[in-house]
Amino acid sequence: MSVLLDKDTRVVVSGVTGSEGTFHTRRNIAYGTNVVAGVTPGKGGQRAVDDKVPVFDTVAEAVQKEGANASLIFVPARFAADSIVEAVDAGCSLVVCITEGIPTRDMAEVYPYVRAKGVALIGPNCPGLISPGKANMGIIPGEITGPGPIGLISRSGTLTYQVMYEMFSGGVGQSTCVGIGGDPIVGSNFIDMLARFQADPETDAIVLIGEIGGDEEEKAAAYISEHVTKPVTAYIAGFTAPEGKRMGHAGAIVSGSKGTAKAKKETFESFGIRVGTNPTETAELAVKSLG
Amino acid sequence: MDLTEYQGKQVFREFGIPVPEGKPASSPAKAQQIAEKLGGTVVVKAQVKVGGRGKAGGVKLAQTPAETAEVAKQIIGMDIKGHMVRQVLIERAGDIAAEYYASFMLDRGAKAYLGMCSAKGGMDIEQVAAEEPDYLAKVHIDPLVGIKQFHLNEMMSFGKIPREHQKAVGGLLEKLFRCFVGADAALVEVNPLVMTSAGDAIALDAKVSLDENALYRHPEFTKLVDNRDLPKQERAAKDLGLGNFVALDGYVGVIGNGAGLTMSTLDVVAEAGGKPANFLDIGGGANAEVMANAIGVILSDRKVKSLMVNIFGGITRGDEVAKGILAAIDKLGDVKVPIVVRLDGTNAEEGRAILQKANHPKIVPAATMLDAAAKAVELAKKRRAS
DSSP: OOSSOOTTOOEEEETTTSHHHHHHHHHHHHHTOOEEEEEOTTOTTOEETTTTEEEESSHHHHHHHHOOOEEEEOOOHHHHHHHHHHHHHHTOSEEEEOOOOOOHHHHHHHHHHHHHTTOEEEOSSSOEEEETTTEEEESOOGGGOOEEEEEEEESOSHHHHHHHHHHHHTTOOEEEEEEOOSSSSOSSOHHHHHHHHHHOTTOSEEEEEEESSSSHHHHHHHHHHHHOOSOEEEEEEOTTOOTTOBOSSTTOBOBTTBTOHHHHHHHHHHTTOEEESSHHHHHHHHHHHTO | OBOOHHHHHHHHHHTTOOOOSEEEESSHHHHHHHHHHHOSOEEEEEOOSSSOTTTTTOEEEESSHHHHHHHHHHHTTOEETTEEOOOEEEEEOOOOSEEEEEEEEEETTTTEEEEEEESOOSSOHHHHHHHOGGGEEEEEEOTTTOOOHHHHHHHHHHTTOOGGGHHHHHHHHHHHHHHHHHTTEEEEEEEEEEEOTTSOEEEOSOEEEEOGGGGGGOGGGGGGOOOTTSOHHHHHHHHTTOOSEEEOSSSEEEEESSHHHHHHHHHHHHHTTOOBOEEEBOOTTOOHHHHHHHHHHHHTSTTOOEEEEEEEESSSOHHHHHHHHHHHHHHHOSOOSOEEEEEEETTHHHHHHHHHHHOOTTEEEOSSHHHHHHHHHHHHHHHHHO
16 A cells, blocks of 8 residues: 555545535545545534545544544644544544644643554644645645655645656656654654555655745654665755745744754765755655665 | 734733733824823834844833833834834833743754743843853754643753742743743743742733634634735735735746646746745636736836746646646736646647637746746746837
8 A cells, every 4th residue: 555545545534514614525536535424513413525435424434334444534723633632542543633723732741642542643734735636635736746656744735746747747746645744743753654655555756845944854864764765855945034934834934043954954965865946856856766 | 924013912912921001003193092091101012023123223112101102103104124114002110020931833854843932031042052052952842742830840940040039930931831831832932031039920022823724723813814914916916816926126027827836836936047026826726717817916026027837737737727827928918928837647739729719928938847938937037128
């Protein structure tokens, strides 16, 4: 199977009857994703998304009755942390939370709980993940790419689309693309995904897209040098970002000398990892890294 | 969301953290009135959301109400590191037996809360960390467990707080943690935390930053929202619901969708030899109205000589973007600034067709992101030269 998601993954969508939930679930189903259920408390028994998806009041029922094993969350920010824990307790092994604007305290409390249960949480504030040609969980536009040997991990959404699109325009698709999210606390980090791509027989090379703020890129660089034998190409956004200004993502802020794009680039290069200067060059380097 | 000192102390009071008696004033007359009520010597403190105000002359003692008015007059209107002082806090001056440091924040790397404490208070904590790390306690607290007595003991013991002050300081630390969690703060910092000769621990200063995403849980804090400190253009953007705007000092305007792509757009503009004038991420699913507002805000800056619109549609649709660009041009009338547009992703073809049909002389289509950056920089330079 691909990394985390393939045709057999049985998806339950929380917030399926909301406008975002309906719109993207429809697109995910059209892509071939196996969406088996939806959840909206109080609307159990209805059918949603052009009558294609049975709705339940709880994720637990969706797991019992439809065998759901992966959760996709579109519920509003104030209820999203609740939905993450609900999906974990119901037995989902993969939880993808698209919702933006979840209070940091909620994620600070949810994170250790989810990690202790061994569940893979992607997001929040992320575009989701796609295994091109197989399945799509989230809001990544599937039509811009196709299957191929490159695994992609990113803190960004649209920047990820840009790089996927440039690689595919160059004739090379992806095994899986994962947007891990731009919040200060996200469920999965670069290292979690690097380990999965390293172990994935369908992935031959890896692209890592980072941005200013935090030190996850630096940790990833050290991990790559010790544990990843597949070629890795990196890209960092935010060279022109001034100190102390938040660049859109809650996590994207340079504080003092920490978290600058320059420092991250230098760390990658010190470990012998190629860094593209722009999305186009990054895509070209990645394609070339296949040999 | 950063609070001023007096706002932070309001929040502290709600959680039972002792702070000096005092009130804010925005005029010398009001300052004098407050000083009269307090009686005795007072401290007049500039209320700005930036550090180093003491060194800049923004904190002064006054012996009498008349002197308070005089000092307030000097401080109000002062410019401290680009921040205009609109208010001063008038507080009763107390005796200080010792000055310590305490804070709680989220440690992103550790995914846990971090409590810090030091016997070296009243100075820049980064300096303590660099020069006297033995005096700075850093203790992680699991968010699911919360603060326990041993955390407090570790903070005080490693921070070298003298034993005779530990009971009082520990009590304040615990309340400070309750405040950090209860108020959904990103940061609570007390520097200095002072001991009085009577043995009481008091928060002499307050630095509080709140999580904007959690404001719905604290309707009482919405009155603390104050955008007056922001530069004019950022305020205008905020008023239009464009929260992800940052003004920069260049001349190529930038609009993108998604934080990462927009940051990357700034970088390619710089790489093409230009200087970006701003960061503006219109977010996911922006419609024509949002796009039109975004263009309006950027073109209000006279420094902007060209504008690069870089959209990769996921939820955002290319046709809506195109309609927004045309609507903005309609509304603004005589647009002199060339707008270089690069559209890909959802409904990009429809969007490109709409722009082509409009055939406006100021709209310059670009096939790729790099092509758009090159064109935007070239056009801006031409207009700068002319």
